[in-house]
Each structure stands twice: as structure tokens, then as C-alpha cells.
Amino acid sequence: MVLRMFWVILLAAISGVPGLAEDNATEIVRAAIDHWRGDTSYSEFTMIIHRPDWERSVSMLAWTQGDDRSLVRVTSPARDRGTGTLMRDNNMWSYAPKINRVIKIPSSMMGQSWMGSDFSNKDVSRADDIVDLYEHTLLGTSEDDGHVVNEIEAVPLEDAAVVWGKEVLLIRDDHVVLEHRFYDQDGELIKLLRSLEVGEMGGRSVALRQRMINTENPGEWTEIQLDAIEYDVALSDRLFSLSNLRNPRN
Amino acid sequence: MRLLRIVATLAWRNLWRNRRRTLIMVAAVSVGVWAMIFMNALMRGMVDDMVRSGIESLPGHVQVHRLGFRDDPSINNLLPLNDAELAAKLDAAGLVAWSSRINVPAVITSERESRGVTLYGIDPERERKITFVPNSIVAGRFLEGVSDKGIVIGRRLLDALETDLGKRVVVMSQDPDNEIADRGFRIVGVFEAKLESYEETMVFAGKSTVQRMLHVADRVTEVAIMSDDYRFVEQTVQTVRDKLGADVEVLPWTELNTYLASMLTVMDGFALVWTIVIFLALSFGLVNTLVMAVFERVREIGLMLALGMRPFGILAQVVIESLLLLLMGLALGTLLAWLSILPLQSGIDVSAVADGMEMFGSSSVLYPKLTMADVVLANVVVLGLGFIASLSPAWRASRYQPIEAITKV
Numbered sequence: 001m002v003l004r005m006f007w008v009i010l011l012a013a014i015s016g017v018p019g020l021a022e023d024n025a026t027e028i029v030r031a032a033i034d035h036w037r038g039d040t041s042y043s044e045f046t047m048i049i050h051r052p053d054w055e056r057s058v059s060m061l062a063w064t065q066g067d068d069r070s071l072v073r074v075t076s077p078a079r080d081r082g083t084g085t086l087m088r089d090n091n092m093w094s095y096a097p098k099i100n101r102v103i104k105i106p107s108s109m110m111g112q113s114w115m116g117s118d119f120s121n122k123d124v125s126r127a128d129d130i131v132d133l134y135e136h137t138l139l140g141t142s143e144d145d146g147h148v149v150n151e152i153e154a155v156p157l158e159d160a161a162v163v164w165g166k167e168v169l170l171i172r173d174d175h176v177v178l179e180h181r182f183y184d185q186d187g188e189l190i191k192l193l194r195s196l197e198v199g200e201m202g203g204r205s206v207a208l209r210q211r212m213i214n215t216e217n218p219g220e221w222t223e224i225q226l227d228a229i230e231y232d233v234a235l236s237d238r239l240f241s242l243s244n245l246r247n248p249r250n
Numbered sequence: 251m252r253l254l255r256i257v258a259t260l261a262w263r264n265l266w267r268n269r270r271r272t273l274i275m276v277a278a279v280s281v282g283v284w285a286m287i288f289m290n291a292l293m294r295g296m297v298d299d300m301v302r303s304g305i306e307s308l309p310g311h312v313q314v315h316r317l318g319f320r321d322d323p324s325i326n327n328l329l330p331l332n333d334a335e336l337a338a339k340l341d342a343a344g345l346v347a348w349s350s351r352i353n354v355p356a357v358i359t360s361e362r363e364s365r366g367v368t369l370y371g372i373d374p375e376r377e378r379k380i381t382f383v384p385n386s387i388v389a390g391r392f393l394e395g396v397s398d399k400g401i402v403i404g405r406r407l408l409d410a411l412e413t414d415l416g417k418r419v420v421v422m423s424q425d426p427d428n429e430i431a432d433r434g435f436r437i438v439g440v441f442e443a444k445l446e447s448y449e450e451t452m453v454f455a456g457k458s459t460v461q462r463m464l465h466v467a468d469r470v471t472e473v474a475i476m477s478d479d480y481r482f483v484e485q486t487v488q489t490v491r492d493k494l495g496a497d498v499e500v501l502p503w504t505e506l507n508t509y510l511a512s513m514l515t516v517m518d519g520f521a522l523v524w525t526i527v528i529f530l531a532l533s534f535g536l537v538n539t540l541v542m543a544v545f546e547r548v549r550e551i552g553l554m555l556a557l558g559m560r561p562f563g564i565l566a567q568v569v570i571e572s573l574l575l576l577l578m579g580l581a582l583g584t585l586l587a588w589l590s591i592l593p594l595q596s597g598i599d600v601s602a603v604a605d606g607m608e609m610f611g612s613s614s615v616l617y618p619k620l621t622m623a624d625v626v627l628a629n630v631v632v633l634g635l636g637f638i639a640s641l642s643p644a645w646r647a648s649r650y651q652p653i654e655a656i657t658k659v
Contacts, residue, residue, distance in 0.1 A: 107422040107430040161432035184361040
């Protein structure tokens, strides 16, 4: 055991800790995603879609379970009330009460905007891809507000269904993602998700206000304000079913 | 026989009594014949080009699908036979070339844009003999094997996606359980096609790679088969039908792309109509010339009749005069057409109207195609109908009463 420790330290000293750093970086990302979702969660939030000539805000409820199930339902404005999105595994369904129809989002629409925001359907449904489909490297650490911030570069694997050249995450030591930057394959910043406000809620530190900014159109952004969140709530399996998406019983 | 020789000599000499009129008529006939042959060659070239590029992009002269695939080209309509079974049956059939492939609708996405396309999972080795793409690579390389992890896309799609050779794109489709199947591909090659729409909608990847992505093991959606000549595919269709049994749909290109097939038939009709229309215009000039020639020689004809020439001789004389005129015009016109098509065979650039040409599936460079059939058609029509047209003035000339004719002022 002691011998093994010795070897690890020696190797690390020689090679500048690449392997170790990589595992470490992956762990940091995984911990951040787990922290953000919790095992189960219930949250209330408001999404503000901002454009140069108009702004619109939508209030929603969301339930999540593990990393592959979530349900989002709109509560206001009144004309959108009841609109819902269900994500299960890698699939996504949308329910529009006005036409009383559940529509499965086809693969062709995964790249399109979710409810008119700057998030794509894929951003919303496949958030945990960042752990499995990328190689992570710890670029460096810095101090911020008494916390250590890890800067991690995530490069998609060769056959990953990801268009970005690389992504850079700033993750605080209490697992809050401060910034998530998306670069194209020429290394140009395309869009970024920034946490504007971090605080305690539901017993954890979380980003209370996040903004998705499109760097090519600075006047367009989408903000998500967390109004309330509870972690480790008891959720029934039935919650994430198509019939519940259509006829809410929760 | 002797009569004919005399009559022919007379006709030939009569022809040159009014040199200018004859030369004008010869010029008119040759321009007409030139127009017939040249236009037909142009149209033939265009239709031929459409058919060829249409077949290359189908591709293949014959295709095999599951029944119903053509109505709903989705991944659920896989061929009932897998790759190994197809190979066992088709390799033994003695075909010129065949290739199995997967084609499904898909979405291709770059950092900035996304487009709907048809994703083809192909076997590059086999495909070389069938489709145009391996020979149309303008940057990078073609796929190198069924497991190649790269993707080959068209120049216009590359521009539309604002991406570049060597970058990664994401292709999304659905697997047979309607689950999303997606994967990243690196762009390894860029192709250019005669038709812009091909460049925008066709993307090619390795067959095995696509099969893995779509979770379909070793199944395919389509088999493309070549025969020796696109005009004669019935034999190949029959062979393949016998080999593969009744639960697949084996169709020649004429039924896969009925538009192309009907173009070919329409073209034959068009050639005949065009030839006759030009001839009708010509025939007025011809008949007019003959009527004038007869009218000038009324006294002379009366004299010949009075000296004992049979009316048939007069008739033959006028008809032969007309045929000689036409023959000279035809020879000159055919020569003219041949000479004018020869330097254009490397193609006529009509890119100024490329958009219109694209609409009916033709490219922006025309290659005129001179066929023996069209030349013969033009010559036979002109000679045949010219003969009939000249009968009327000739008949009238042969019916003159000698006395009246001689005394006519």
C-alpha cells in the first residue's frame, strides 16, 4: 500500500499529473451535475426571454429524478398555463393544452429552441452528456469570494453528438457551476451560461440566477431565476409518464 | 430507263437556268435541316444528361427495397435480408455491379446551423462503380471503408452549415424504436455535383458506422444495381427478382423516376414534331419555287408534249428537279450541322439560366449529342414529304394540253 502510494506520487511528479488531473476534473464535473440535480428535486423558477425589442417571462414548475427523468410545467402567463415538457432517458415530449396533444420531439427538432428561449431542446434534455461524452482537463484554479474555483476544459469525444469544439466550465468548490462557455471548433466563444447570483436554497448553495448569452447577438439572452427548490423530495414514478404530462395529477 | 436519264438530265439543267433562285432554295433547305439536326442534338444531349445524372444519384439502374419503403423511407422499412444474405444471393447472379446501402432522413448540425438531409451509409468500394460522388470529391478524400468514421458532404451544404473540412458535425436520426440516434462525424471530404440540390441534401458515411449509430446490426434499406446499359434493364430486373424472392420490391429506374423515363419518350416525339414543323415552313418555299419553275416553262412543256413526251415524263422531270434541290440542301445542311456540333461537344455553358435548367433536373452545361437516328429522321422526313409536296405542281405540269400550252402567252 505504502509502496503503491509512493509510485503514484513519483509518477505524478514526473508527468505533471495528467491522468490524475483528468480523473479529478471529471469527478468535479460529475459532482457539480449531481449537486445541481440532487437525487430528486422539485423547483419553481421563472424564465425571462430577452430580445432587443421585447421581453417575456414564463413561470414554471419542475421535477427531476436522477439524471434521466424530468418534467417541466408552465404556470404563467395564463395563456401558456399547462404547457409541459417531459424528458425521459434521451427522449422528449411536449404537451400543448390548447390542442390537447402530446407531441414527441423528433430528433430533427432537438437542435431547436426550447419554448422560444436561448436553450435548445438538447441543452434542456441532455445536460448530463457533459460527464459522459467529454474528456475533461483541469486548466487551473482561482479564488473567488472565499471559494476555490476550478476551471475545467471539456473536449467532446470524437464520435460524440456534440457540435462544440470545446466547453469550459468554472466550478466552485461547493459544486456550483459559475460559468459554462461553449466554443466553436475554431476556438471562438459562441454562447455562455453565467451564474449571476449564487446563494443558499433548499439547503444547498445553488445558482439563483443564470443567464444564457449568445455572444453573436449580445442583445439576446435568456435568464432563469430560481424561486424555490427542494431536494430529495418523494416523487412517485407516475409523475414522469405521458398520461401525467397530459392530465396533471400532482 | 432511258427516258429517266433524259428527264434527269433535263431536270438538272433546268435547275441551273435560274441559278440564284436555286441557290436561295438550297440555302433555305440546308438551314432548315441544320436547325432540325442541331436542335435535336441539343435536346438529346440535355435529356441524356438528365437521365445519366438522375441514374447516378438514384443511384443504379435497378433498386431493391422493402415493399412500402418508397412511400415511407424510414428506418422501420429495412430490407428483410441482411448484408450476408444479400451478398450470397447477388454475388452469384453475375451482375455488373451492386451495392447495399442505408438511406434515412436525418438532420445535420454544426455550431451555427442545421439542415435536413438524407444520410447514406454506403460501402465505398462497391459504390465507386455506381454513384458519381467518389469521382466528384473537390476537397479531402472519399470514404475509405464501411467503418470509416468520417462523413462526406456537398460543397453547398458545407457553406450553409458554416463549417469546414476537418471539423465535426452532428448527425441525428431515429432508430427503429423511434429513439433518437445521433453521433458526431468529422468532415473528411467535400463533393460537388452537377445539380445543386444533390450538394445540399446528400451526405455519405460508412455503412457499418451508420448501422451502429441507428442500431440496425447488419441490415440495410436499399440495394442499387447496375446493368450494362440504362436503356435495357429488364433482364437485370428479372434476374434480381428471381434471386431475392417476392417479399421485396425490385424496380428499374424507369419506374423509380417516372419523370426521367417519360422525358425519354417525350424526347422522341419532340424530335419528330420539331422536324415536321420546320419542314412545313420549308415546303411553302419549295412548292412556290416549283410552281414558278413550271409556270415559266409552260410553252416548253407544251412543246415537249407535242413532240411526244408522255405526261409521266413531265411529272418525273418536275419531281426529280425538286428531289435534286432537296438532296443538295440536305447534304449541305447535314454537313453544316455536323460541323457546328463538333466544336460544341465539349459542352455549352448556359449557367446564365442555370436555375431554370435545375428546375427540370438538367445541369448548366449542355452537351449536344448527334445521333444517327436524328440525322436519318431529318433526311427521310424532308425527302419523303418533299416528294409528296412536289407532286401537286408536277401533276399540274403534266396535265397541260399541248396546243393550249404552246399558244399560251
